[in-house]
Amino acid sequence: MTTIEDVAKAAGVSASTVSYVLSGKRSISAPTRKRVEQAIADLSYRPHAGARALASSRTNVIGLMVPLRAGVDVSVVMQFVTGVVTHARQADHDVLLLTQDDAGGLERVAAGSMVDAIIVMDVEADDPRIPILRGLRQPTVLIGLPRDPAGLSCVDLDFEAAGRLGAAHLAGAGHREIALLGPPPEVMARHTSYADRVIRGFRHTRAERSLAAEVEACETTPDGARRAVDAVLGRAPGTTGFLVHNERALPHVLGRLAERGLRVPEDVSVVALCPTAVAMAQSVPLTSIDIPGEVIGGVAVDMVLSRLESKQPAESRLLAPVLTARD
Amino acid sequence: MTTIEDVAKAAGVSASTVSYVLSGKRSISAPTRKRVEQAIADLSYRPHAGARALASSRTNVIGLMVPLRAGVDVSVVMQFVTGVVTHARQADHDVLLLTQDDAGGLERVAAGSMVDAIIVMDVEADDPRIPILRGLRQPTVLIGLPRDPAGLSCVDLDFEAAGRLGAAHLAGAGHREIALLGPPPEVMARHTSYADRVIRGFRHTRAERSLAAEVEACETTPDGARRAVDAVLGRAPGTTGFLVHNERALPHVLGRLAERGLRVPEDVSVVALCPTAVAMAQSVPLTSIDIPGEVIGGVAVDMVLSRLESKQPAESRLLAPVLTARD
DNA sequence: ATGAAAGCGCTAACAT
DNA sequence: ATGTTAGCGCTTTCAT
Numbered sequence: 001m002t003t004i005e006d007v008a009k010a011a012g013v014s015a016s017t018v019s020y021v022l023s024g025k026r027s028i029s030a031p032t033r034k035r036v037e038q039a040i041a042d043l044s045y046r047p048h049a050g051a052r053a054l055a056s057s058r059t060n061v062i063g064l065m066v067p068l069r070a071g072v073d074v075s076v077v078m079q080f081v082t083g084v085v086t087h088a089r090q091a092d093h094d095v096l097l098l099t100q101d102d103a104g105g106l107e108r109v110a111a112g113s114m115v116d117a118i119i120v121m122d123v124e125a126d127d128p129r130i131p132i133l134r135g136l137r138q139p140t141v142l143i144g145l146p147r148d149p150a151g152l153s154c155v156d157l158d159f160e161a162a163g164r165l166g167a168a169h170l171a172g173a174g175h176r177e178i179a180l181l182g183p184p185p186e187v188m189a190r191h192t193s194y195a196d197r198v199i200r201g202f203r204h205t206r207a208e209r210s211l212a213a214e215v216e217a218c219e220t221t222p223d224g225a226r227r228a229v230d231a232v233l234g235r236a237p238g239t240t241g242f243l244v245h246n247e248r249a250l251p252h253v254l255g256r257l258a259e260r261g262l263r264v265p266e267d268v269s270v271v272a273l274c275p276t277a278v279a280m281a282q283s284v285p286l287t288s289i290d291i292p293g294e295v296i297g298g299v300a301v302d303m304v305l306s307r308l309e310s311k312q313p314a315e316s317r318l319l320a321p322v323l324t325a326r327d
Numbered sequence: 328m329t330t331i332e333d334v335a336k337a338a339g340v341s342a343s344t345v346s347y348v349l350s351g352k353r354s355i356s357a358p359t360r361k362r363v364e365q366a367i368a369d370l371s372y373r374p375h376a377g378a379r380a381l382a383s384s385r386t387n388v389i390g391l392m393v394p395l396r397a398g399v400d401v402s403v404v405m406q407f408v409t410g411v412v413t414h415a416r417q418a419d420h421d422v423l424l425l426t427q428d429d430a431g432g433l434e435r436v437a438a439g440s441m442v443d444a445i446i447v448m449d450v451e452a453d454d455p456r457i458p459i460l461r462g463l464r465q466p467t468v469l470i471g472l473p474r475d476p477a478g479l480s481c482v483d484l485d486f487e488a489a490g491r492l493g494a495a496h497l498a499g500a501g502h503r504e505i506a507l508l509g510p511p512p513e514v515m516a517r518h519t520s521y522a523d524r525v526i527r528g529f530r531h532t533r534a535e536r537s538l539a540a541e542v543e544a545c546e547t548t549p550d551g552a553r554r555a556v557d558a559v560l561g562r563a564p565g566t567t568g569f570l571v572h573n574e575r576a577l578p579h580v581l582g583r584l585a586e587r588g589l590r591v592p593e594d595v596s597v598v599a600l601c602p603t604a605v606a607m608a609q610s611v612p613l614t615s616i617d618i619p620g621e622v623i624g625g626v627a628v629d630m631v632l633s634r635l636e637s638k639q640p641a642e643s644r645l646l647a648p649v650l651t652a653r654d
Numbered sequence: 655a656t657g658a659a660a661g662c663g664c665t666a667a668c669a670t
Numbered sequence: 671a672t673g674t675t676a677g678c679g680c681t682t683t684c685a686t
Contacts, residue, residue, distance in 0.1 A: 001440075003663055014673045019665060029671060046438035050380030051663035054678045059377065061441075064424070068409045074401045082395045085426050094441065095424045097391070099412050111373035113328075113679095114388075114421065222610055248608070251578050255610055281575070283549055283582055330679055341657045346681060356655060378679035381662045440663095 002045045010039035022047065053113065062088050062304065063115035063138075065098040065105065065129075067122035071184040071220070073247040076293050079275060080121055080143060083297020091305055110136040117304040119143065119297075123154075125191040139307035141300045144193040151314055153307060155299045158318035159194045162289050163201025165321050166243035166271045169287070171209050173269055175241030178206075179214040179232045181253060182245050184224070188217045198245050198273065212236060218249045225252030226259075233260070240268050247274040254283055265327050276324065285326040292319065329370045337366035349374065380440060389415050389631065390442035390465075392425040392432065392456075394449035398511040398547070400574045403620050406602060407448055407470060410624020418632055437463040444631040446470065446624075450481075452518040466634035468627045471520040478641055480634060482626045485645035486521045489616050490528025492648050493570035493598045496614070498536050500596055502568030505533075506541040506559045508580060509572050511551070515544045525572050525600065539563060545576045552579030553586075560587070567595050574601040581610055592654050603651065612653040619646065 008015045013032060020026045021036040028036075039045070053059045064084050066077060085095050096115055098105040100122065106129060109115050116138060120129060123144030133140045134151060141153045163180070170178045180202045182188055183195050199215055206213040214236050218228035228249070232239055244253055250272055254264065262268045264284055272279045272288040279288030299317060306312055335342045340359060347353045348363040355363075366372070380386045391411055393404060412422050423442055425432040427449065433456060436442050443465060447456060450471030460467045461478060468480045490507070497505045507529045509515055510522050526542055533540040541563050545555035555576070559566055571580055577599055581591065589595045591611055599606045599615040606615030626644060633639055 001663090004665095005663080015663090016665075016674080017672060020672090023665080025666085027671070032671080044438070046435070046440075048381065048663050049439045049441045050377040050386065051678090052665080053377030054375065054381055054680085055663075055665040057678080061423070068405065068412070074405045078395065078401045078405070081424070082426075085395070085424055085429075089426075089429055094436065096388070097408070097412055097422045097424045099409075099416075102412075102416055108373070109421065111371070112376045113373075114376045221608055252610070281548055283579070328679090331681095332679080342680080343658080343682075344656060347656090350681080352682085354655070359655080375679050378662090379681080381664085382679075382681040384662080 001048070002043045004045070004047065006043055007036065007039045007045045010043060011035040057113065059114060059116050060092060061094045061096050061115045062301065063096045063098055063106070063109050063118040065100060065102075065118065065120045067100045069100050071187040072122060073274070075247060075275060075278060076291055077121070079291075079293025080297040080300075083294035084119060084301055085297075086294070087298040087301035091301065093301075093305070106132050106136065110138050117141075117308055119300045119304055123193050125193055125196055127193075139304055141304040141307075143296060143300055145197065145316065145318070146193060149314075149316055153303050153314040154316040155296055155303060156194065156318055157291055157296065158320055159197035160201035160204075161318070162273055162321035163198040163203075163243070164205045165201075165323055166198075166273060166289055167202050167205035167211070167213065168209070169271055169323055169325075170241030170243065170269055171205065171211055173241065175211075175269060177212040177236050177238040178241035178243065179216065179236065179239050180243045180245065181216055181218045181225075181228055181232070181249065183217065184219050184246070184249075185217040195245070202243065212238070214239065218244075218246050218253070220246065220248035220252075222252040222255065225249045226256045229253055229256040229260070242268060242270045243273065244270060245273040247272075247278045250274065250278065250282060250286075271323070279324075279326070287324065287326045289321045289323045295319065328375070329372045331372070331374065333370055334363065334366045334372045337370060338362040384440065386441060386443050387419060388421045388423050388442045389628065390423045390425055390433070390436050390445040392427060392429075392445065392447045394427045396427050398514040399449060400601070402574060402602060402605060403618055404448070406618075406620025407624040407627075410621035410626075411446060411628055412624075413621070414625040414628035418628065420628075420632070433459050433463065437465050444468075444635055446627045446631055450520050452520055452523055454520075466631055468631040468634075470623060470627055472524065472643065472645070473520060476641075476643055480630050480641040481643040482623055482630060483521065483645055484618055484623065485647055486524035487528035487531075488645070489600055489648035490525040490530075490570070491532045492528075492650055493525075493600060493616055494529050494532035494538065494540065495536070496598055496650055496652075497568035497570065497596055498532065498538055500568070502538075502596060504539040504563050504565040505568035505570065506543065506563065506566050507570045507572065508543055508545045508552075508555055508559070508576065510544065511546050511573070511576075512544040522572075529570065539565070541566065545571075545573050545580070547573065547575035547579075549579040549582065552576045553583045556580055556583040556587070569595060569597045570600060571597060572600040574599075574605045577601065577605065577609060577613075598650070606651075606653070614651065614653045616648045616650045622646065 121143045272286045276290045279286040448470045599613045606613040
């Protein structure tokens with residue numbers, strides 16, 4: 001292993017000078033800097049991450065807790081992750097992967113000083129991790145919105161606005177009886193923040209415009225989608241507008257509508273709440289409200305790093321939903 | 328921050344004793360151990376990861392390079408990741424996430440001693456990362472099989488056998504004209520190891536059983552799937568058996584077959600090469616050859632850790648494919 | 655069975 | 671503008 005001493009010797013300077021060339025924390029004369037950089041290149045020197053962390057109490061690693069669990073849409077998750085990793089790298093940070101079911105993970109990596117900051121995805125309304133996060137030294141950003149976000153930073157799509165927007169779009173297209181097909185029952189049951197918020201927005205517009213509007217959870221299987229569609233049309237046969245917040249069930253919902261002789265967009269309208277790419281890849285390109293995963297992931301990194309730099313207070317950011325009309 | 332010194336004081340022992348209690352590397356009398364463990368619990372002490380890495384040159388972190396790029400099936404990727412993280416945690420390791428496009432990432436985390444070992448997914452036949460991996464201090468496991476695996480450990484599904492198995496299953500069901508619908512063209516073009524190997528196996532059985540057999544890349548869009556199906560049926564109208572190695576195109580391939588009036592399984596047979604869950608979630612549950620992502624990820628961790636422990640030589644492991652008959 | 659002490663490789667005062 | 675030096679918190683010889 002090449003150490004900073006080796007580099008210092010090769011460049012004819014002291015170790016601290018090498019350190020300062022690397023960090024830019026004090027001015028170095030041009031010739032010295034050149035020699036040091038040359039030596040670094042010649043020896044292909046890399047600072048030892050552990051030694052650095054020990055001396056500076058900075059790891060340049062961000063912990064990311066990802067839901068690898070039932071009912072979560074993988075493509076949405078991957079987009080978040082991509083956004084986080086990409087942005088983290090741009091800010092010279094790496095990403096340590098934690099999983100939702102690794103209960104002690106937060107405490108472990110935080111108390112063990114493995115990370116400088118933590119981003120948590122897929123937050124529930126009363127998430128059990130929130131008290132833990134509040135107790136950590138490291139700043140935290142939640143992707144999602146807990147019931148009480150006091151003292152914590154949060155980012156997310158404004159799912160409540162998305163629920164309103166979806167309903168309003170359908171109403172605007174003349175539909176008086178509409179329905180929300182949501183995530184699978186298990187996701188609804190744990191009151192995953194986004195699921196609840198979409199429903200709230202949807203109901204808000206239902207009341208405001210006095211529409212008839214059903215809300216139904218939806219399994220991701222062909223059968224589950226069939227049951228959900230049939231349930232809605234059983235209770236409200238006049239339903240002609242659907243807001244579908246369930247990327248994996250989407251093809252099966254469309255399939256079931258087709259089986260029942262309902263054509264999109266002639267007989268019924270469908271608005272999807274999912275990543276644009278998913279909406280476009282359906283049998284007919286759907287009108288959709290985008291879930292901009294990469295953007296949100298990137299914003300999460302920005303927020304958490306800015307809190308690291310400048311002790312800024314926690315803040316919540318909700319991104320306005322954007323609806324793109326297709327079929 | 329509580330340090331090992333704090334614990335030592337609280338327990339009335341020396342720091343080294345605390346360290347040995349933690350590592351189990353020498354025998355400690357029962358009463359001392361009790362006192363130390365008590366102190367650790369009381370102070371909720373966590374060793375500083377950086378200090379540990381510095382002193383022991385072990386980080387207990389595994390680097391995992393994941394393809395977040397075009398044309399890769401996310402659900403397969405997530406399964407691998409899940410397998411890796413789960414197994415890593417069981418062996419008391421964490422996972423640092425690297426992305427394929429982060430070219431310098433391998434060198435950075437390896438030379439910077441951020442990781443003890445590296446797992447690389449989605450390997451191409453002549454992968455440019457291979458020479459880099461050969462140069463690292465840390466042991467490496469590839470998920471996939473490069474043209475020349477000498478000196479490197481590899482794990483994967485035996486995709487060549489899977490290609491043979493799929494073709495043989497179709498032939499065994501009486502089909503004389505069959506087709507392979509593969510991954511998107513960009514994946515084929517970069518000679519991603521698994522794509523090539525499936526084709527090789529498929530062609531092997533074609534020759535062996537003198538079948539007529541087309542091979543076609545397949546975009547993941549509805550349109551792309553339509554084109555691929557039409558292309559095959561244009562060139563070989565008698566085709567009645569399909570092996571589909573493209574999870575995202577699968578629903579659209581089935582859709583196009585239906586549009587052309589071909590029913591599954593009455594008129595044509597379809598075998599899917601994808602995770603079981605994906606095959607089951609189609610409009611009709613498909614006969615499939617499983618891609619056991621979690622298992623492979625877990626095996627990768629086992630292999631890389633065993634190389635870490637015991638300086639074992641590199642080895643390649645190919646998991647035998649399993650076909651499950653459905654519709 | 656336990657302690658003392660020498661690093662591991664780096665950063666950041668404190669010097670000049 | 672640069673060098674000297676004292677840690678950062680741990681592991682692991684070397685002693686006893």
